[in-house]
Amino acid sequence: MEKPRIAIHKFTSCDGCQLAFLHLGEDLLDLAEKVDIVHFVEMGPINPLAKVDVAYIEGSISTPEEKERIQHIRTNSRYVITIGACATAGGIQALRNLGNTQEWMKAIYATPDTISTLNTSTAISDHIKVDFEIYGCPVNTQQILASLLSVLNKVNPTASKDKVCLECKRLGYTCVMVTKGEPCMGPVTHTGCGALCPSVGRACYACYGPAENTNTASFTQWLSSLGLSDAEIARRFLFIQNNAPAFKEAGLKLRTKKKP
Amino acid sequence: MTDSFKDLSIPIIARVEGEGALHLQIRDNAIQSLALSIYEPPRLFEKFLEGRSANEVVDAVARICGICPVAYQMSATHAVEHIFEMSITPWIHDMRRLFYCGEWMESHGLHIHLLAAPDFLKYPSVIAMAKDHPEVVKRGMHLHRLGLDLMSLLGKRSVHPVGACVGGFYAAPKPSAVKTVLTEFKRSLPLAEELVQWSASLPLAKSTQTFTSVSLRHPHEYPMNAGRIVSDQGLDIDISEFDQHLKESQVPYSTALQCHLHGKPYLVGPLARLNLNFDRLPSAVHTVLDRCKITFPTQNMFHSIVARSVEIYYAMLEAIRIMENYVEPTAPCVPLTPRAGIGFGCTEAPRGLLWHRYAFNAAGLVTSSRIVPPTSQNQARIEEDLRQSLMHYGLDHSDADLRLHSEMVIRNYDPCISCSTHFLTLKVKRW
Numbered sequence: 001m002e003k004p005r006i007a008i009h010k011f012t013s014c015d016g017c018q019l020a021f022l023h024l025g026e027d028l029l030d031l032a033e034k035v036d037i038v039h040f041v042e043m044g045p046i047n048p049l050a051k052v053d054v055a056y057i058e059g060s061i062s063t064p065e066e067k068e069r070i071q072h073i074r075t076n077s078r079y080v081i082t083i084g085a086c087a088t089a090g091g092i093q094a095l096r097n098l099g100n101t102q103e104w105m106k107a108i109y110a111t112p113d114t115i116s117t118l119n120t121s122t123a124i125s126d127h128i129k130v131d132f133e134i135y136g137c138p139v140n141t142q143q144i145l146a147s148l149l150s151v152l153n154k155v156n157p158t159a160s161k162d163k164v165c166l167e168c169k170r171l172g173y174t175c176v177m178v179t180k181g182e183p184c185m186g187p188v189t190h191t192g193c194g195a196l197c198p199s200v201g202r203a204c205y206a207c208y209g210p211a212e213n214t215n216t217a218s219f220t221q222w223l224s225s226l227g228l229s230d231a232e233i234a235r236r237f238l239f240i241q242n243n244a245p246a247f248k249e250a251g252l253k254l255r256t257k258k259k260p
Numbered sequence: 261m262t263d264s265f266k267d268l269s270i271p272i273i274a275r276v277e278g279e280g281a282l283h284l285q286i287r288d289n290a291i292q293s294l295a296l297s298i299y300e301p302p303r304l305f306e307k308f309l310e311g312r313s314a315n316e317v318v319d320a321v322a323r324i325c326g327i328c329p330v331a332y333q334m335s336a337t338h339a340v341e342h343i344f345e346m347s348i349t350p351w352i353h354d355m356r357r358l359f360y361c362g363e364w365m366e367s368h369g370l371h372i373h374l375l376a377a378p379d380f381l382k383y384p385s386v387i388a389m390a391k392d393h394p395e396v397v398k399r400g401m402h403l404h405r406l407g408l409d410l411m412s413l414l415g416k417r418s419v420h421p422v423g424a425c426v427g428g429f430y431a432a433p434k435p436s437a438v439k440t441v442l443t444e445f446k447r448s449l450p451l452a453e454e455l456v457q458w459s460a461s462l463p464l465a466k467s468t469q470t471f472t473s474v475s476l477r478h479p480h481e482y483p484m485n486a487g488r489i490v491s492d493q494g495l496d497i498d499i500s501e502f503d504q505h506l507k508e509s510q511v512p513y514s515t516a517l518q519c520h521l522h523g524k525p526y527l528v529g530p531l532a533r534l535n536l537n538f539d540r541l542p543s544a545v546h547t548v549l550d551r552c553k554i555t556f557p558t559q560n561m562f563h564s565i566v567a568r569s570v571e572i573y574y575a576m577l578e579a580i581r582i583m584e585n586y587v588e589p590t591a592p593c594v595p596l597t598p599r600a601g602i603g604f605g606c607t608e609a610p611r612g613l614l615w616h617r618y619a620f621n622a623a624g625l626v627t628s629s630r631i632v633p634p635t636s637q638n639q640a641r642i643e644e645d646l647r648q649s650l651m652h653y654g655l656d657h658s659d660a661d662l663r664l665h666s667e668m669v670i671r672n673y674d675p676c677i678s679c680s681t682h683f684l685t686l687k688v689k690r691w
Binding site: 015093197235 | 312
């Protein structure tokens with residue numbers, strides 16, 4: 001039987017999510033026994049137009065070339081999985097969507113005209129149909145392997161829809177919001193990280209993005225009652241996952257709110 | 261007809277972090293033009309850091325690079341502490357070193373085994389190499405794993421760790437957790453010694469060039485978090501004077517800025533560090549190197565893989581030293597009081613000097629920032645090296661050979677194209 005073929009593609013990103021593969025260690029060798037990794041530039045194989053069973057996409061769309069490249073990948077891939085905050089929500093670099101990209105380019109580059117870039121950084125799902133999204137900045141190895149095993153066994157992958165709060169409680173960590181008044185984003189953030197920030201006594205900064213059915217309005221009140229200004233609360237929503245719809249809406253509402 | 265022109269191009273460089281290409285034009289057996297083009301899309305970090313608070317900066321800059329987030333966090337936190345006039349405790353100093361040891365092992369381990377070694381042993385990738393050299397790959401992956409464990413000890417995860425803050429760490433690891441990692445490090449130390457000897461025995465090209473090495477230098481430590489910026493040509497400056505000597509400029513074919521020292525290319529990274537700080541290494545490292553045929557300082561860029569192995573061995577020794585003396589502190593960080601001002605942070609990322617400059621206002625928010633990553637500093641040196649290396653290698657080689665040789669030269673620098681903002685495509689044009 002022919003081995004399933006997988007590809008790992010990079011768009012605008014820090015390379016951190018594809019490390020979930022490279023950090024597998026010896027398990028990477030086992031994985032390569034079970035599947036054919038036909039395109040993975042950082043590991044060696046280059047075949048961007050290969051037909052594959054599963055394509056993993058890291059990174060956001062921020063250049064005209066990327067906008068075009070993602071279309072070919074969709075055509076050539078049976079199942080497309082996006083990994084990380086950049087691919088699922090545009091990444092921290094989507095903060096340009098709220099700023100002035102052209103002005104920013106001029107501030108950094110002497111001759112910005114020689115660099116081709118879009119005014120926005122957007123999620124892959126804004127451009128093509130995505131079959132499954134894995135949230136997190138960065139995603140971790142367990143999430144990736146679970147998704148791959150599901151697809152290879154011809155079932156749709158699933159992910160917990162819980163909030164970080166629930167994971168934190170299950171792990172028995174002391175609540176940093178209740179005991180220390182820390183502006184923890186756990187109540188509105190998607191689970192999957194292992195509640196790492198509360199485990200070191202710090203507030204979650206929402207790097208796994210918004211959870212399902214978040215009550216951002218009520219949560220904003222909570223943060224206000226802890227003494228945070230509207231601008232400070234807006235910055236917490238508009239950070240790593242700034243372009244995820246629930247956070248973007250909550251953050252912009254605070255930014256445009258009239259001073260009482 | 262004797263006039264010949266050739267355009268060779270590598271459109272995608274494999275086994276580097278990020279997106280880059282090489283354009284090469286050859287006329288009459290001479291290089292007519294050569295351009296290393298980094299086409300990693302710009303992400304504009306320096307602009308969106310504006311208006312952010314100090315600890316937001318620490319979490320944000322980690323996102324510049326998935327492979328060396330600790331370096332970004334360290335340069336940033338030192339810069340902020342400079343502005344806020346904070347001084348850290350000896351415990352924090354040691355833990356930052358320990359954190360950095362983990363990142364050097366992770367980054368160098370990945371580079372040596374997954375990116376560089378397949379070149380020297382003539383395999384397309386680590387997967388193919390592992391079939392014939394399973395012990396080499398397993399040893400490498402084990403040492404790499406130990407690096408990840410060390411990063412997680414202090415940062416809870418190895419990519420975008422969450423443990424570091426301005427002034428130190430959010431929490432101190434429990435002595436029992438430190439002991440678990442320490443035991444594994446002690447058990448595995450002989451593997452790192454073997455790694456140094458193995459890397460020195462690889463069939464490395466004998467090719468020396470004239471270049472300037474630049475790194476931090478500290479009065480008594482092998483440099484990681486602190487020191488003055490020095491070169492082997494007499495440069496010796498405070499990190500705040502970086503701008504007066506090292507200048508960034510844009511070339512039209514690349515999204516990464518190029519940095520020059522007094523108008524000339526220079527080298528940063530493990531080889532430069534070792535060249536300038538060999539005397540700062542403990543005798544155990546000297547003893548292992550005495551048994552190898554390679555001596556430092558060296559002007560052979562192919563010795564970079566040995567330099568990385570040496571730094572893995574050193575990082576293990578240093579981590580063991582720190583963990584053996586570990587005691588839980590009264591506080592894992594010093595308190596922060598924002599103030600307005602300008603500050604600098606410069607630390608040794610796995611790939612070399614990483615310089616940050618920030619200005620903060622009295623409210624404790626960033627008003628401007630500048631970040632100079634190692635790859636932008638090495639970019640001009642890579643081009644200079646390629647010109648010399650390819651001439652020395654012989655331009656009459658086949659396109660495939662020229663491409664492989666170019667890639668090997670480039671990989672010596674472990675370019676982190678994501679950082680510089682990454683990917684090699686060779687385009688050779690000849691007539």
